[in-house]
Amino acid sequence: MDLSFTPDQEAFREEVREFIRTQMPPHLAAKAAVDGHFEHEEVMEWQKILYRKGWVAPHWPKEVGGTGWDAARRFIFSEELEKAGAPTLSPFGLAMVGPLIIQFGSDAQKQRFLPKILSGEEAWCQGYSEPEAGSDLASLRTTAVDDGKGNFVVNGQKTWTTYGQYADWIFCLVRTNQTGKKQTGISFLLIDMKTPGVKAVPMLTTGHTPAFCDTYFDNVVVPKENVVGPVDGGWTMAKALLGHERTLIAAVGTSTRALIRVKRIAQEHGLLADPAWRGRIARLEIELEALRMQNYRALVGAQLGHAPGPESSVLKIRGSEILQQAMELAMDVMGPSCMAWFTPPGVLSPSEQWIPSAFNYTRATTIYGGSNEIQRNVIAKWILGLPAQA
Amino acid sequence: MDFELTQEQKMLAESAASFAKKTSPVERLRKIRSMPHVEGVEQRHAAKADPRNWEPAVWKQMAELGWLGLFYPESVGGLGLRFFDASLVIEKLGTTLVPEPYVASVVLAGWALLKAGSAEQHAKYLTPMIEGETSLALAWQERGSRYDVTSVKTVAKKSGSGHALTGEKVLVLNGHAADHVVVSARTEDGALALFVIDPKSKGVTIESITTMDASRAAQLRLEGAEGVRLTGGDAQVALEWALDLAAAAACAEGLGIARTVLDMTNAYLKVRKQFGVPIGTFQVLQHRAVDMFVQTQLLESTAILAAVRADEEDADERRRAVSIAKVRLTAGGKYVTQQSVQLHGGIGITDEHDVGLYFKRMQVLCTLFGDDEHHLTRFASREAFATTVGE
Secondary structure (H helix, E strand, O other): OEOOOOHHHHHHHHHHHHHHHHHOOHHHHHHHHOOOOOOHHHHHHHHHHHHHHOOOOOOOOHHHOOOOOOHHHHHHHHHHHHHOOOOOOOHHHHHHHHHHHHHHOOHHHHHHHHHHHHHOOOOEEEEOOEOOEOOOHHHOOOEEEEOOOOEEEEEEEEOOOOOHHHOOEEEEEEEOOOOOOOOOOEEEEEEEOOOOOEEEEEEOOOOOOOOEEEEEEEEEEEEHHHEEOOOOEHHHHHHHHHOOOHHHOOOHHHHHHHHHHHHHHHHHOOOOOOHHHHHHHHHHHHHHHHHHHHHHHHHHHHHOOOOOOOOHHHHHHHHHHHHHHHHHHHHHHHHHHHHOOOOOOOOOOOOOOOHHHHHHHHHHHHOOOOOHHHHHHHHHHHOOOOOOOO | OEOOOOHHHHHHHHHHHHHHHHOOOHHHHHHHOOOOOOOOOOOOOOOOOOOOOOOHHHHHHHHHOOHHHOOOOHHHOOOOOOHHHHHHHHHHHHHOOOOOOHHHHHHHHHHHHHHHOOHHHHHHHHHHHHOOOOOEEEEOOOOOOOOOOOOOOOEEEEEOOEEEEEEEEEEEEOOOOOOEEEEEEEEOOOOEEEEEEOOOOOOEEEEEEEEOOOEEEEEEEEEEEEEEEOOOOOHHHHHHHHHHHHHHHHHHHHHHHHHHHHHHHHHHHHHOEEOOEEHHHOHHHHHHHHHHHHHHHHHHHHHHHHHHHOOOOOHHHHHHHHHHHHHHHHHHHHHHHHHHHHHHHHHHHOOOOHHHHHHHHHHHHHHOOOOHHHHHHHHHOOHHHHOOOOO
């Protein structure tokens, strides 16, 4: 039993810190220091800096432009970026469709898509959810019909398309076969957002950031070579994709950062001398430390090659709950000023400026990526072996 | 970073699990537990094996397995392992509520003796306990002292070559059965010190009381009782360290309990039928069971953290880890045991069902060696708290 990172891993951590300190441009660093909100262009700017360093895809194999790092290094890297308040790169290309193409894509698909995902030249979004297909994803209705000329013709609507308005490509689950069980007959299709008939319409979140779109497909012609894996085999693709990077799902670095921010704001309001406030913050910090240990155990399991199993649902559930609680605590330490909404500079401190918006958006963490209720269903079935509902 | 158990650790855990299951199943606790305040109700196990509430023969057996000296240096008769190894045993003892005073005697009183006693005192008091010949108790609490080891009114006056102790100690775990009791007291110059007393000696009155968890403790009255001062180390350091170690032990035991009742509850959900179906098909109960599982996972993570840090020299790191685990024990341990009672329904609050025994032991563990409030405050009072997270 050993709870410390090796000297080698600690040296790597220092290298990452040093990189962030020296390579993050001042205008990004200034925002990071006060946990400001990064615009899309700023995120892409940061992606290019990581790309030039060769660190943009920690979890990809070396031969396709990844780092070849083991799970521990990936965790340390991610934790340090999160703790520094660095812009969060869009996961849709790098963490989702990229690894799927690496695993199941054709050579042509690999050559066509992977380099531009790495460089940030092409941004991606995800077309899974539909108005009538949320947690019950397999009930999706967007259709792709073979036109007999080497294309699928896509019709339907996707929703909650995160940052669809900035994306060049979308990966979709579409129905290619209406017969059989609803999980069969689904295909995994890559669609160029510039194709005629595709329209992404941003909607406002409660945090008043345009984080999501409704995405419409009206007779969109997509070449059949854009299917990843077998036609009608998309459900397997979707499940494989869920298995990637499960050890980072708890976002302990993000919550660590959020709690440091809570303490900073509490300090600004003179609350840290009050044992009651210290107690409240301490209680959440203890929950985070428990999660951190839980994450370390999963991480070491991954290092040893244990497949990320349903246990990662524990990380998702607790990680999202703790992050929400941290944002709520941030609101509470702000006191009455937490009601101020996108006010001009000077009304709130720079640390506080984005809290009310982020507090609202953070409610999404227990919903996206498989809602926490779905995660509980997963544990009930696969770990506790409880019988299916009548 | 490494969370795999070594081959030796796996064998140790397996042997403790087998001991708990075969030598001391819950049924044994039921036979020897004390049952005051039970009148007019059928008592299934009225015959009591021993007024101690535990059995010297079993204690001796645990000594022969090496468990009573696992994490003590070889110089005092121990095996020279780490406290983490002992935590594996303690967790398994928790799974069947083994009544022998492992935590009270080996962890709490033993560690105080090790840290505060001289080599000669170790040989006299600690080694016989490690050999299973004696058991020990640590009398550190007084009325109203709660968890403050320095809140001591008991006085020790020089008397001949030794000291005469006067005062009152409460809730002394294993105090009703111990061969030697380590007592905290203030000397005439106001210093906190530890003394060993013989509970059968003049001036010592012991009132044996029953505790909620089917165990016993003692109220100790000292009126000029003869005490031998421990002279090998600082009393406050020894007391605080012993309590940290005991709190880590409580977390390990609590983990054993949580795992056991989670399994019991999960099994029950699959067989208990209502409305014509197993109640485990109901999503509201499934999710409750999942939350019990999540809490048990977190208890495991923090119990490991506390057990690894508990015998480390770095007091700051040790306190931080132990307080994290103890606060979590209260949050998670109570949740798991309370929900196990709830999900068992009416049968869960009968004395006949084991789930209530686990529930009560968990409640006691949450209170022992610093409760939630105590450890939360201690965690939040650290100097580093204001500016760092997770360092």
